[in-house]
Amino acid sequence: MHVGGVDKFAGLWDPEPGWLNTASYGLPPRPAWEALQAVLSDWRVGATSWEPWDESTTRSRESFARMVGADVRDVFVGSTVSAALVPIAAALPDGAKVLTDDVEFTSNVFPWKVHEDRGIEVVGVPGDQLVASIRPGVDLVAVSAVQSSTGVVLDLPAVVAASKEIGALVVIDASQALGWLPLTVDGVDALIAHTYKWLMSPRGATLGYLSPRLQERCRPMAAGWYAGQDVHGSYYGTRMDLADGARRFDQSPAWFCFVGAAPALELVEEIGIETINRHNVDLANEFRAGLGLPPSISAIVSTNLPGAEDAFAAAGIRAAVRDGKLRASFHIYSTRADVHQALTALKPLLNS
Known part of the structure; x- marks a missing residue:
């Protein structure tokens, strides 16, 4: 499920679930992919x-x-x-x-x-x-x-x-x-x-x-x-x-x-950057809340959580580690299911 009014555009992407790494590279929408092909x-x-x-x-x-x-x-x-x-x-x-x-x-x-x-x-x-x-x-x-x-x-x-x-x-x-x-x-x-x-x-x-x-x-x-x-x-x-x-x-x-x-x-x-902003930041803040972090105005979440990289890898979630910290980034093709999958993978670390 998407948030922030982007539902009608969701079908333009085909992400494998668990892609939380747009800060490394973004996934092409179908019109861009087809034009390139x-x-x-x-x-x-x-x-x-x-x-x-x-x-x-x-x-x-x-x-x-x-x-x-x-x-x-x-x-x-x-x-x-x-x-x-x-x-x-x-x-x-x-x-x-x-x-x-x-x-x-x-x-x-x-x-x-x-x-x-x-x-x-x-x-x-x-x-x-x-x-x-x-x-x-x-x-x-x-x-x-x-x-x-x-x-x-x-x-x-x-x-x-x-x-x-x-x-x-x-x-x-x-x-x-x-x-x-x-x-x-x-x-x-x-x-x-x-x-x-x-x-x-x-x-x-x-x-x-x-x-x-x-x-x-x-x-x-x-x-x-x-x-x-x-x-x-x-x-x-x-x-x-x-x-x-x-x-x-x-x-x-x-x-x-x-x-x-x-x-x-x-x-x-066409979608509107304001609309994308609301969607991305809402998901990022949902992820932050699950980690016990305060809300932010960023679509990128960076946190020091030992073991997170291995936990994500085991769960098939693709994020990044930058400057020793886990970095997860949320964009228009990200969903609440991605957030929940990520938090489920990290839950054992949060409770330890």
Whole structure:
């Protein structure tokens, strides 16, 4: 049984019972799966050119823009979060200070740290101290909207307000948030999300927002034919005419990844992120209550319960262990039956 008003969409997924690991990767809805199978069949026999496949890149870009309240001209496509951060990191002046969470996923840490040889300083603080640590001297705040290891949801308005006071840039990794947590780019300089988790797409389709002021500061370090103003006129030669707006930061897309991404993103829009949020958080809180934990606003539950990993494995439940803690994540295809199955598996540990 589902909760949160998603019943009419439940038949679009075919999860094996006990999948509680969307924070590792999401399961494709049937429209995305079928679209991908169709183009793979075409690819196998050479039935078409690549241009129809690439229409999915445009659809994905437009869907992402609508989700986060961005102008589509400020949205770029790529392959990974870390690669998307390269031009931003390269634009930081020598000696700049980057503030992050001390458990931040390294795709939003290493792109800054590789510039330590020119004085870039990366400082990690506990998440509950992040906002208070946004003080003069910080040039850029790089943090996840939802932490991968703990599931903690960032107070994004507070981060934006504190950063605005000192003129610091705000760069958000939304990979563990977009698809279930309502987000907008208001006050943010960059918001980047890989789509293979909560947006339930093939790995290799990343989308990002760059504010106009940040676009002006950055050099398109990965510019290629796809970043050209006229894509089809940018195949050969030494003349370069890059696209206006964020499209000049495009990386040439992995076509099939975006073929799967476009219908998945559009389905998330159709269902509504608010609806998905209610469903996910309700299930996560039901699981939390069964563990004796207080309620939360996150779809990810992280807890230190010795023996949980083995208990889940024995019961056929797929979750994850991150930073030594059990991590269970609940998405639109998760059900109350999944919650009860998980709690039943853990019951002997809770009573010991």
